[in-house]
Amino acid sequence: xxxxxxxxxxxxxxxxxxxxxxxxxxxxxxxxxxxxxxxxxxxxxxxxxxxxxxxxxxxxxxxxxxxxxxxxxxxxxxxxxxxxxxxxxxxxxxxxxxxxxxxxxxxxxxxxxxxxxxxxxxxxxxxxxxxxxxxxxxxxxxxxxxxxxxxxxxxxxxxxxxxxxxxxxxxxxxxxxxxxxxxxxxxxxxxxxxxxx
Numbered sequence: 539x540x541x542x543x544x545x546x547x548x549x550x551x552x553x554x555x556x557x558x559x560x561x562x563x564x565x566x567x568x569x570x571x572x573x574x575x576x577x578x579x580x581x582x583x584x585x586x587x588x589x590x591x592x593x594x595x596x597x598x599x600x601x602x603x604x605x606x607x608x609x610x611x612x613x614x615x616x617x618x619x620x621x622x623x624x625x626x627x628x629x630x631x632x633x634x635x636x637x638x639x640x641x642x643x644x645x646x647x648x649x650x651x652x653x654x655x656x657x658x659x660x661x662x663x664x665x666x667x668x669x670x671x672x673x674x675x676x677x678x679x680x681x682x683x684x685x686x687x688x689x690x691x692x693x694x695x696x697x698x699x700x701x702x703x704x705x706x707x708x709x710x711x712x713x714x715x716x717x718x719x720x721x722x723x724x725x726x727x728x729x730x731x732x733x734x735x
Contacts, residue, residue, distance in 0.1 A: 539708065539712075542704075542708065543705065543708045543709075543712075546701045546704055546705040546708065547643045547644075547705060548643070549697055549701045550639050550640075550642055550643035550697075550698060550701040550702055550705060551639070551640050551643035551644070553639060553694050553695075553697040553698045553701065554635070554636040554637065554638070554639025554640040554642075554643065554698060555636060555640060556636075556694050557632055557635055557636040557639065557691070557694050557695065557698065558632055558633055558636035558637070560632065560687075560690065560691050560694060561628060561629050561631070561632020561633065561636070562629075562632075563687060564628050564629075564632065564691075565625050565628055565629050567684070567687075568621070568624060568625055568628060569621065569625065572617060572618075572620075572621045573621075575617075576614060576617060576618075579613075579614075580610075580614070631655075634652065634655075635652055635655060635656060635695075635698070638652035639652070639698045639702065642702050642705070643701075643705075645709070650702065650706065653699060653702055653703070656695050656698060656699050657699065659695060660692060660695055660696065660699070663688065663691075663692055664692065667685060667688065
C-alpha cells in the first residue's frame with residue numbers, strides 16, 4: 539500500500555511538471571500557427587495589390603488607399619492581440635493544472651476541482667482529433683506531428699487524472715485506518731515528507 543502511494547505521488551508530481559513544460563510547446567505551436575496565417579494574409583494582400591485584384595481594388599475604391607492600409611494594420615493588430623490573450627490562457631491553464639497536480643502529490647491540495655478541467659480537456663481534445671481524422675483532405679504531415687505531441691499531452695493528463703483519483707482513495711483509506719505508532723502522518727506519503735524537509 540505504501541509503495542503504491544509512493545509510486546502514485548511520484549507519477550502525479552512528474553506528470554504535473556511535464557504538463558507545465560508541454561504548455562510551452564502549446565504556446566510555441568499557437569504562436570507559429572498565427573504568425574504563419576498573418577504572413578499568408580499579408581502575402582495575399584500584397585499579391586492582390588500587385589496583380590490589381592478586382593476584390594482588393596473594390597475595397598481600395600470603397601475605403602481609399604490610406605483607409606485600406608489602416609484597416610489591414612488594425613486587422614493585424616487585432617490578430618496579434620488575440621494571439622497574446624490566447625497564449626496567456628494556454629500557458630495559465632498548463633501552469634494551473636501542472637501546479638495543482640504537483641501540490642496534490644505533496645498532499646497540500648484538498649479539492650479536486652482541477653480534475654474536472656482535465657476530464658473536460660481530454661474529452662474535447664480526443665473528440666476534435668476524431669473529427670479531424672474523419673476529414674483526410676485537410677490532413678497532412680504537420681497534423682501527424684501535432685497528433686504525436688498532442689498524444690503526449692493526453693497521456694500526461696490521463697496519468698495525472700488516474701494517479702490523483704487513486705491517490706485520493708488511498709489517502710482516504712489511510713485516514714480511515716488508525717495511524718501506526720512511529721509511522722507517517724495519515725494521508726501523507728514519503729514524497730510529501732521528503733519535499734517538506
